[in-house]
Amino acid sequence: MSIQHNNKFQEIISHAKEYGFVFPSSEIYDGLSAVYDYGPYGAELKKNIRDYWWKSMTQFNDNIVGIDAAIFMHPTTWKASGHVDNFSDPMIDNKDSKKRYRVDHLIEAKAEELALEGKKEEEYELLKKMDEYLAADDFVALKNIIEEYKIKCSVSGTSNWTDIRQFNLMFKTEFGAVAADNAEDNIVYLRPETAQGIFVNFLNVQKTARMKIPFGIAQTGKAFRNEIVARQFIFRMREFEQMEMQFFVRPGTEDEWYKYWKNERLNWHLSLGLPKEKYRYHDHVKLAHYAKEACDIEYEFPIGFKEVEGIHSRSDFDLSQHQQFSKKKQQYFDNDINPETGKAFGNYIPYVIETSIGLDRMFLLVLSNAYEEETITKEDGSTDTRIVLHIPAKLAPVKLAVLPLLKKDGLPEIAQQLMADCKPYFKCFYEEKDAIGKRYRRQDAIGTPFCVTIDHQTKEDNTVTIRFRDSMKQERIAFNKVRELVMQNL
């Protein structure tokens, strides 16, 4: 990351705070690491992004419906999904190389080494101890093993280790107000992804909304991950919001649908007028346990190319797992005729294509792309700078600012009429204090695409000045055309 880019990122963070987009969480108590709150304009922008996504999924696609599943889920959900077993490993760091290892990997590597030296008994002994201590969560004993066998870091070659720490991806909490006999019985997790809420409702949705494959289920909502290092402003947070759509398809057609959604999702981004050259696909080579194919849509943030959205071909992994753990069939009966056999496709577990976008990351994307510190040359040749957010009008927190040129001569009254006229249709902002130029610049700073000024001429011919954010150009239009003009751009 260059210093220049770094500065731009800092400026965006400062701007976000100063103008009420994003605040550090619990700031009066010195903040909570990697947790942020959205302020008045941030909440509007975030909501507008969410709504735009939701509409593009559930309104523009006849075969996609939405749900809103709970954050709490039955704990077995996470055993089935693989989150419990795959994300609770003890870790240890080498202080010299700064490299982090999974403790079991480290010890197993040593055992293998012993085996190669022909010390079969020692190998067996070591692995037996390890399993015993792992099962007991005895980190002190595990570290003793590492020291006893003089296990070294392959990078630094030293045995300078930190203490062992448990890495838990999922946040745990207690469910129910009364303690259970066995404390473990009361544990529920805060979901680390929204997808499982869709999978466990697959049959409910399919039956009640009478969906036929191929079809999709969309959902937006909070998810929680206890990241080891969560940083970079709202890019990686421990509490974040996902917008996910799981698309269920007939086995054998997954490649075609994967390509379809890969293409479709990038087009969604471009439909907002975001610059194509800042986007790229990143195809995964190393795949997660459930994935058949996977790619990320990356965007060039001020901190470099980073993932905004993932498209994954998840096979029938999730539904199969839930079928196995719940002992409830997760199958679909496909009445369509298979041209090869002349019979219906019959019962099967559908394959899934997932599109998963981080709402907070999308927010940061929009903000990063919108932010500009512009140098403008005035009529007298002198230069000035203005800070402007070129937020797409569809997403802008405030659509229209209504500004009486003077706070007298009946101009505020006329302005209030316009407010009343537009308020029911989109978010408006009214202001009558300070010089007009200052008011324009304040609207630029929060990304308001249109400003309308009411002046004395308005009283004579019912026209107003409309001023455009990006070009700073002004036009005279009829008072009663303002609402229409703004709505055309939303």
Add this chain to the structure above:
RNA sequence: GCGGAAGUAGCUCAUUUGGUAGAGCACAACCUUGCCAAGGUUGGGGUGGCCGGUUCGAGCCCGGUCUUCCGCUCCA
């Protein structure tokens, strides 16, 4: 977690060797004001991140602690 940097008004920053904190912007009120942040007057606002030490006296020196940022590390 390791290394580095920084915490003074809402924001950006001053306060030369230790002597009971200041500016600009922002905010509020009034006046002024015909179109791109720059008119005037007045006003509100700070236990200097927190705790302790040295000193007659600490925003400044020392120690600890917390938080944030950057780099490394990790990342479904």
